[in-house]
Amino acid sequence: MDTRSFLRFFFLTLCIAVALLFTWAHLPYGPPYASDLLDCSTNSAWCSSKNRLQSKPPSPTRRLRDHASDTPHHPLDPLTLPEITAVRSILSSHALFASSSSHALHSVDLQEPDKSLVLRWHHGDPLFPRKATVVARVDDMSHVLTVDLTTREVTVEDTASHSGYPTMTLEEMTAATWVPLMNADFNRTIVQRGVDLTDLACLPLSTGWYGKVEEKRRLIKVQCYSTKDTVNFYMRPIEGLTVLVDLDTKQVLEISDKGGSIPIPKAANTDYRYSAQKPNQVLKLLKPISIEQPNGRSFTVEDDHLVKWANWEFHLKPDARAGVIVSQAKVRDPNTGEFRDVMYKGFTSELFVPYMDPTDAWYFKTYMDAGEYGFGLQAMSLDPLNDCPRNAYYMDGVFAAADGTPYVRSNMVCVFESYAGDIAWRHTECPITGMQIREVRPKVTLVVRMAASVANYDYIIDWEFQTDGLIRVKVGLSGILMVKGTSYENVNQVSSPENLHGTLLSENVIGVIHDHYVTFYLDMDVDGSDNSFLKVNLRREQNSPNESPRKSYLKATKTVAKTEKDAQVKLKLYDPSEFHVINPTKRTRVGNPVGYKLVPGGTAASLLDLDDPPQKRGAFTNNQIWVTPYNRSEQWAGGLLVCQSQGEDTLAVWSDRDRPIENKDIVLWYTLGFHHIPCQEDFPIMPTVSSSFDLKPVNFFESNPILRTPPNVETDLPVCVAAASA
Amino acid sequence: MDTRSFLRFFFLTLCIAVALLFTWAHLPYGPPYASDLLDCSTNSAWCSSKNRLQSKPPSPTRRLRDHASDTPHHPLDPLTLPEITAVRSILSSHALFASSSSHALHSVDLQEPDKSLVLRWHHGDPLFPRKATVVARVDDMSHVLTVDLTTREVTVEDTASHSGYPTMTLEEMTAATWVPLMNADFNRTIVQRGVDLTDLACLPLSTGWYGKVEEKRRLIKVQCYSTKDTVNFYMRPIEGLTVLVDLDTKQVLEISDKGGSIPIPKAANTDYRYSAQKPNQVLKLLKPISIEQPNGRSFTVEDDHLVKWANWEFHLKPDARAGVIVSQAKVRDPNTGEFRDVMYKGFTSELFVPYMDPTDAWYFKTYMDAGEYGFGLQAMSLDPLNDCPRNAYYMDGVFAAADGTPYVRSNMVCVFESYAGDIAWRHTECPITGMQIREVRPKVTLVVRMAASVANYDYIIDWEFQTDGLIRVKVGLSGILMVKGTSYENVNQVSSPENLHGTLLSENVIGVIHDHYVTFYLDMDVDGSDNSFLKVNLRREQNSPNESPRKSYLKATKTVAKTEKDAQVKLKLYDPSEFHVINPTKRTRVGNPVGYKLVPGGTAASLLDLDDPPQKRGAFTNNQIWVTPYNRSEQWAGGLLVCQSQGEDTLAVWSDRDRPIENKDIVLWYTLGFHHIPCQEDFPIMPTVSSSFDLKPVNFFESNPILRTPPNVETDLPVCVAAASA
Incomplete structure (x- = not known):
């Protein structure tokens, strides 16, 4: 080393030492302590922006609830705060934990009683013994435990046979x-890139599984951003820098540093907070508008979880992994007045979000958000008046921290009646018939909503119930893109734009192409548990010239799926089918089997190689529709233990067992898909894009179930004045 | 003839004579007189149900307007009432009409000035000479006429070269x-079927074209129903009885009577009117709910047709054939404050509704509702509070009767702001990053709606404008099924249910399988008229093992369509593309061409044989997307003259000329499709089924155009009380 080299080395080392010292003195956010996390999680105010222009006093529907004395009322009610405390206490005295050097609870959930028991249970009956399912890491081993809250008994299941690891805890992700x-x-490197360490924000990115590197140890990849001059650090990536970290030992295993020459994009125009907008640039485009219910809501939430609205009744609960779970959805038959089973359980089972860039810092980004991050854990408190309309009811989530301490995620789910001005049904007679008829009924629906912020992305999940028996499940995508830094400032500098793997959104910012798949578990119980899956295929029939002046028409052919493989469906525009879940033993008055049909909306199919490791793990997206026989252990489409899993426990593997599904208790799975080629409008934050599918009664009712509902009349509507004049 | 035969004959004849006499004395509705039709059409009260429980005094927004002194203000304003009167007067003195023995005006519309002129016109400039395009039948010949309202000059174009006939007039359909x-x-036959002639309701069904029978004369097929004990006569078909009528001579040409053994379905449970429901069966499921705007609407309608809302401005007019036409839609750029062109003209160009039953009474049912019946002519007055919410603004249509007399279809179109509780964009930071961020903006949209009742079916057409620049076009289907009588009362009597050609909906009632295709004309002008059509195709790329741990990813490849055939698109789930209309000469700051993309929603493809006569006529459904060079004569996808046309003037024929479309003024065509296999819930009236597509800015704005819009705050929202307490 010559003198100049030495001086350079000395200077650099000094810089780093100073920087490190400075860092610890000025960290933008402190390293996490359990109490901080709890503080964050128990106090919804923590999660509200300090930058909002006005404080909103909590209204009666949004008061912070004390959950200290919650008790369960229904077999499906989630674990209460006292129950989670009890689980913690039982486990802490259990040999496995007492003798361990380290342990963490990765999930603590109600172990739902057997479906057969729940179906027999009636309001007022005593509850079944309450049990918890706990997924824990103890001394670097994963365990699935059953904790009996009555007997305080703990059953331990070893999971050494599984390739994957449990959902990460918030604590270890933050750490x-x-x-x-x-x-x-x-x-x-950070200093070399010109970033002050005090301006650093880093994200824990699940690694997926690609071979030996990802086996036999829990890993996380950390990538960092500059928070200087913007809260929207996602738009300021320190590109090409990936730190591989051992999640158990909290050690750096490898640093990949390949983007040194890539500038960090500017902060200008990235901050999306209202408070950060220049007052003269604010666009007040619209006068106030509101959904108003002068006589109050038309629904009730009994015992905290049982929602009763119009002709619907269902059990609703927040869930750390699924976000929300809708159970025992029943609709009242207008003829008999009786409630009829529609769906035993429905929830977001898994997500799969592969990015389409094969390079070092990007190839591994193939997230499975529910199993890796916890879709419910990432669902923050909703913003009243903006996430949900004024007439919304809010529900809290109660979850367990890694040390078993319960905490409350307040206002995590909202329930509200929506009226967009739409029409439930109508008919006008026209001058040809000369009859004076104009009958129209407005469409009002009940929406259950949660919004999960899985780091940058925001997923809005709506379960919408219609009085005509239809359930619409809608996924909205908003939030912030995961972008890639680049030297390019203009497309005209790029010789092969397709090799950008995305769109140049702003100077030095590429929005990388990616897909989103959201797979729903839909345990349909149409008038009882034993159902069949019926495909009604439309095919062209040709007529001979003597038969008809028409050469062709479409004929519907029905086929009942006998086994699982019969029900692996790839949608085809030119080979269309309807997909019915029917009860083959129950028929309408005129003899049609009662049913519900799955109506796919706009969707996308995964086009990755079936042998590509991420696609093996996300193999539940190989088809848009699957049907499996009910099996209480098969609920998570990507497997129970998803982190670094190798795909041996997915819906695709279960389904390939090809079990009989005719006239059985069956589960329908549907995957909504989105291809996302970003565009400049997605910068710096994305307008919501939505897609949905429907569960629609098909010969379930004898006739239109909302025939007898009355129209709107002026005298029922509210009398309103502007707030200022009130 | 023996005595018994004679007696039987005599008795029958007597019956018929008595029946005929009785008929004329007790006709359920009188034969039409011009004044009746006008009465119906000019007076919206005529069209409101006499059966509604309460009368609604017209509110200021729904007052009946006097159009007698209307004047046009914009080059695209529709013909005013005085202008139509002038057209009538000019034509009545024209040689062609003066010397004719019979004539009828089938359409009287504004002849829009050349697009180049309209684009140069500014508010305050004098209007161009106003002209009308009239399609008339004179002495059994079709003519397309141009009537210059200033010079009173009439130019006559012979249409003998066309196979088709003009849109039917309401008068001749009724007759x-x-x-x-x-x-x-x-x-x-009617008497033999047990139907009292006083209970008869008959429908004029367009015949389509199947060969010689339908050539060289204007035809209509008439099928009838029993109105006994129900207004929902559609559910009581007199099956298999089809009367072929000459539309010009008003003579019966042929009676096909093949369903004598099929009973007429019962009336029970078919009446859908609120007044016909038994009071104890009424389902009041919900408390009142309303969209309220305490400070008034955020939009204005200048000069009756120019809508200005938020960052949007567009011209809106009712149209006898298209229903509504949206013109010169422009959106304000949030950076420059200037309005930018998006779409020069958009409307429902044609519908195609083929039924899937090849038998005698059904094969011909392959309707093209816009060109045959007039989609706007069939759009009746909307029902305030039910068709549109309370905050809606209403627009009247002014059309011409067959004799040229103008009439007013009041409240035919509504415009309202909609807020369903949805989210325009959002982001919450999560505990991992520890930042206190919760920024959410509510989504409010502007909806333009009309509802056409083409006999039994009701089509709800919504043009929905979003502040983020997106236009959603939604088609809702409601109204009443066209059903088929059958002897079957239960599916268990049917040996081959697929040969029913539909679903048994009730005793003796089959809902016949059919498709709906709705084709939209979208003359996109993205920042100017000259645009290109760009396909962004996503394809799997394979990686070699050395390149990346990933085996595959998706790459976007862009191709600009050079000619029309490059832009004939069949959508494929497993070969996905985005479809952009870009302005190749205008780029964003970072060099992306500005554009709008077409985002297809759930759709269906026509599967009929391409050589099947109806599919030749409906060949505009052979692809879901087409792009043609702008040509003012190519607006109606099924041709200008659609009745009994042979398909030589359709979009498919124009497009096969394969003209250049790169960097030209281009028109985008999109077809929404529905396969409809009826179910019992559709009986006796169908809950609305919807589908939509979007026109979405893609690198049109430099960034999210609604970044700077404020969130909702409590103090802006209205203060409401129940009507009863007001």
């Missing part, structure tokens, strides 16, 4: 983002 | 339904 800062090489 | 009653055979 992982701090690990790189302990590494001098990392800090040097 | 046609009376023709069968003049026929003794027909009346005998």
Whole structure:
């Protein structure tokens, strides 16, 4: 080393030392303590922006509830705060934990009683013994435990046979983002890139599984961003820098640093907060508008979880992994007045979000958000008046921290009646018949909503119930893109734009192409548990010239799926079918089997190679529709333990067992898909894009079930004045 | 003839004679007189149900407007009432009409000035000379006329080269339904079927074209129903009885009577009117709910047709054939404050509704509702509070009767702001990053709606404008099924249910399988008229093992369509593309061409044989997307003259000329499709089924155009009380 080299080395080392010292003194956010996390999670105010222009006093529907004395009322009610405390206490005295050097609870959930028991249970009956399912890591081993809250008995199941690891805890994800800062090489790079360590924000990115590297140890990849001059650090990536961290030991295993020459995009025009907009640029486009219910809501939520609205009744609960779970959805038959089973359980089972860039810092980004991050854990408190309309009811989530301490995620789910001005049914007679008829009924629906912010992306999940018996499940995508830094400032500098793997959104910012798949578990019980899956295929029939002046027409052919493989469906525009879940033993007055049909909306199919490791793990997206026989262990389409899993426990594997599904208790699975080629309008935050599918009664009712509902009349509507004049 | 035969004959004849006499004395609705039709059409009260429980005093927004002194303000404003009167007067003195023995005006519309002129016109400039395009039948010949309202000059174009005939007039359709009653055979059949002639309701059904029979004369097929004990006569078909009528001579040409053994379905449970429901069966499921705007609407309608809302501005007019036409839609750029062109003209160009039953009484049912019946002519007055919410603004249609007399269809179109509780964009930071961010903006849209009742079916057409620049076009289907009588009362009596050609909906009622295709004309002008059509295709790329741990990813490849055939698109789930209309000469700051993309929603493809006569006529459904160079004569996808056309003037024929479309003024065509296999819930009236597509900005704006819009705050929202307490 010559003198100049030495001086350069000395200077650099000094810089780093100073930077490290400075870092610890000025960290933008402190390293997490359990109490911080709890504080965050128990106090919804923590999660509200300090930058909002006005404080909103909590209204009666949004008061912070004390959950300390919650008790369960229904067999499906989630674990209460006292129950989670009890689980923690039982486990802490259990040999496995007492003797361990380290342990963490990755999930603590109600173990739902057997379906047969729940179906027999009636309001007022005593509850079944309450049990919890706990997924824990103890001394670097995963365990699935059953904790009996009555007997305090603990059953331990070893999961060594599984390739995957449990959903990460918030605590270890947060801790992982701090690990790189302990590494001098990392800090040097950051400084070299011109980023002040105080401006660093890092994200814990699940690694997926690609071979030996990802086997036999829990890993996380950390990538970082500059928060300087914007809260929207996602738009300021420190490109090409990936730190591989051991999640158990919290050690840096490897630093990949390949983007040194890529500038960090500017902060200008990235901050999306209202408070950060220049007052003269604010666009007040619209006068106030509101959904108003002068006589109050038309629904009730009994015992905190049982929603009763119009002709619907269902059990609703927040869930750390699924977000929300809708159970025992029943609709009242207008003829008999009796409630009829529609769906035993429905929820977001898994997500799969592969990015389409094969390079070092991007290839692994193939997220499975429910199993890896916890879709419910990432669902923050909703913003009243903006996430949900004024007439919304809010429901809290109660979850367990990694040490078993319960915490409350307030206002995590909202329920509201929606009226957009739409029409439930109508008919006008026209001048040809000369009859004076104009009969129209407005369409009002009940929406259940949650919004999960899985780091940058926001997923809005709506379960919408219609009085005509239809259930619409809608997924909205908003939030912030995961972008890639680039030297390019203009497309005209790029010789092969398709090799950008995305769109140049702003100077030095590429929005990388990616897909979103959201797979729903739909345990349909149409008038009882034993159902069949019926495909009604439309095919062209040719007529001979003597038969008809028409050469062709479409004929519907019905086929009942005998086994699982008969029900693996890829949708085809030119080979269309309807997909019915029917009760083959129950028929309408004129003899049609009662049923519900799955009506796919706009969707996308995964086009990745079936042998590509991420597609093996996300093999539940190989088809848009699957049907499996009910099996209480088969609920998570990507497997129970998803982190770094190898795809041996997915819906695709279960379904390939090809079990009989005719006239059985069956589960329908549907995947909504989105291809997302970003565009400049998605910068710096994306307008919501939505897609949906429907569960629609088909010969379930004898006739239109909302024939007898009255129209709107002026005298029923509210009398309103502007707030200022009130 | 023996005595018994003679007696039987005599008795029958007597019956018929008595029936005929009785008929004329007790006709359920009188034969039409011009004044009746006008009365119906000019007076919206005529069209409101006499059966509604309460009368609604017209509110200021729904007052009946006097159009007698209307004047045009914009080059695209529709013909005013005085202008139509002038057209009538000019034509009545024209040689062609003065010397004719019979004539009828089938359409009287504004002849829009050349697009180049309109684009140069500014508010305040004098209007161009106003002209009308009239399609008339004079002495059994079709003519397309141009009437210059200033010079009173008339230019006559012969249309002998066209195979088709003009849109039917309401008058001749109504008259046609009376023709069968003049026929003794027909009346005998009716009586034999057990239907009282006073209970008869007949429909004029367009015949389509199947060969020689339908050539060189204007035809209509009339089928009838029993109105006994129900207004929902559609559910009581007199099956298999089809009367072929000459529309010009009003003569019965042929009676096909093949369903004598099929009973007429019962009336029970078919009446859908609120007044016909038994009070104890009324389902009042919900408390009142309303969209309220305490400070008034956020939009204005200048000069009756220019709608200005938020960042949008567009010209809106009712149209006898298209229903509504949206013109010169422009959106304000949030950076420059200037309005930018998006779409020069958009409307429902044609519908195609083929039924899937090849038998005698059904094969011909392959309707093209816009060109045959007039989609706007069939759009009746909307029902305030039910068709549109309380905050809606209403627009009247002014059309011409067959004799040229103008009439007003009041409240034919509504415009309202909609808020369903949805989210325009959002982001919450999660505990991992520890930032206190919760920014959410509510989504409010502007909806333009009309509802056409083409006999039984009701089509709800919504043009929905979003502040983020997106236009959603939604088609809702409601109204009443066209059903088929059958002897079957239960599916268990049917040996081959697929040969029913539909679903048994009730005893003796089959809902016949059919498709709906709705084709939209979308003259996109993205920042100017010259645009290109760009396909962004996503394809799987394979990686070699050395390149990446990933085996595959998706790459976007862009192709600009050079000629029309490059832009004939069949959608494929497994070969996905985005479809952009771009302005190749205008780029964003970072160099992306500005564009709008067509985002297809759930759709269906026509599967009929391409050589099947109806599919030749409906060949515009052979692809879901087409792009043609702008040509003012190519607006109606099924041709200008659609009745009995042979398909030589359709979009498919134009497109096969394969003209250049790169960097030209281009028109985008999109077809929404529905396969409809009826179910019992559709009986006796169908809950609305919807589908939609979007026109979405893609690199049109430099960034999210609604970044700077404020969130909802409590203090802006209205203060409401129940009507009863007001």
